[in-house]
Amino acid sequence: MTNRILMEKKTAFALRFQFKCFNNTHSHHFDVMLCYDTLGPRPSKDDKGMLFRRLCNCGHSDEAQLLSLSLLQYQVDFVKAATLGVKNLIRLVKHWFRTSFAKPSQENRFRRLPSSYTVELLTLHAWQLAGKPIFFSLLQGLRAVLRLLLRCSELCILWDKLYTPYCQGVRRTLQEQTRPFILDPANPTFNVCENCNAWDEVAVVARQSLLKPLLNGVQASGPWLLTDSW
Structure with missing residues (x-):
C-alpha cells in the first residue's frame, strides 16, 4: 500500500x-x-484569556504551534455557525477554486493558493457585508465573492470577538502587515492570508471568471448592490 x-x-x-x-x-x-486540547470541554473566560495571553507572548516557538492546535475547533465552530445558504455558497466558491486554476505542475510548484479555511472566511465576509441575508441567489453571492477577490490586495478583515480584550497589542501589530489581512477568528496571532503567495493570480482568474457567460453582464441586485462599488 x-x-x-x-x-x-x-x-x-x-x-x-x-x-x-x-x-x-x-x-x-x-x-x-495533532489534537491538543489544552482548554478542556467547558473552558471559562479566564481559561481562554490565559491561553490567548500565552499565545500572544510566545512568538513563533513550538509552544505557539501547540496552542494554535488547541484552537482548531473554534475555527470549525465559527464556520458551522453560518446559515445553510452561506454554507452552500462556500461550497460553490470552493468548487470555483478547484476548477478555475492551473493544476499543480513543475512550473508552478512554488505557488500556494489560499487555503480552504481562507476561502470560507472570504465568503463569510462578503455575506456579512451584504447584511447577512437568509435567502439569496447563489449566482449573486458568487459574483460578490469574485468581485471581492479583485480587491484582495486591499483586504483587512477582523473577527476578534473570541479573544478581545486579551490581545489588542498583537492585533494592532498584525494590522500593520502587508495586505491582504484576515485575522483568524480563533487565533489572534494568525493572518490566514500569509500562507498564500498567489494573490495576483487569484485576482486575475476572478476577473476572467466575471467575463464568462454565466456572470458577464449580470447586474447586482439586493442585498448585493454594494458589490458594484468593489
Whole structure:
C-alpha cells in the first residue's frame, strides 16, 4: 500500500499526503494534525484569556504551534455557525477554486493558493457585508465573492470577538502587515492570508471568471448592490 501514498509535507505537528485509488489515477488528499486540547470541554473566560495571553507572548516557538492546535475547533465552530445558504455558497466558491486554476505542475510548484479555511472566511465576509441575508441567489453571492477577490490586495478583515480584550497589542501589530489581512477568528496571532503567495493570480482568474457567460453582464441586485462599488 505504501507505493500509493505520496507524501507532500511533513512537520513536527502535521502530515499532508495523497492516497491513490486502486482502479484509476484519482487521489484523495489528507491533512493529519495533532489534537491538543489544552482548554478542556467547558473552558471559562479566564481559561481562554490565559491561553490567548500565552499565545500572544510566545512568538513563533513550538509552544505557539501547540496552542494554535488547541484552537482548531473554534475555527470549525465559527464556520458551522453560518446559515445553510452561506454554507452552500462556500461550497460553490470552493468548487470555483478547484476548477478555475492551473493544476499543480513543475512550473508552478512554488505557488500556494489560499487555503480552504481562507476561502470560507472570504465568503463569510462578503455575506456579512451584504447584511447577512437568509435567502439569496447563489449566482449573486458568487459574483460578490469574485468581485471581492479583485480587491484582495486591499483586504483587512477582523473577527476578534473570541479573544478581545486579551490581545489588542498583537492585533494592532498584525494590522500593520502587508495586505491582504484576515485575522483568524480563533487565533489572534494568525493572518490566514500569509500562507498564500498567489494573490495576483487569484485576482486575475476572478476577473476572467466575471467575463464568462454565466456572470458577464449580470447586474447586482439586493442585498448585493454594494458589490458594484468593489
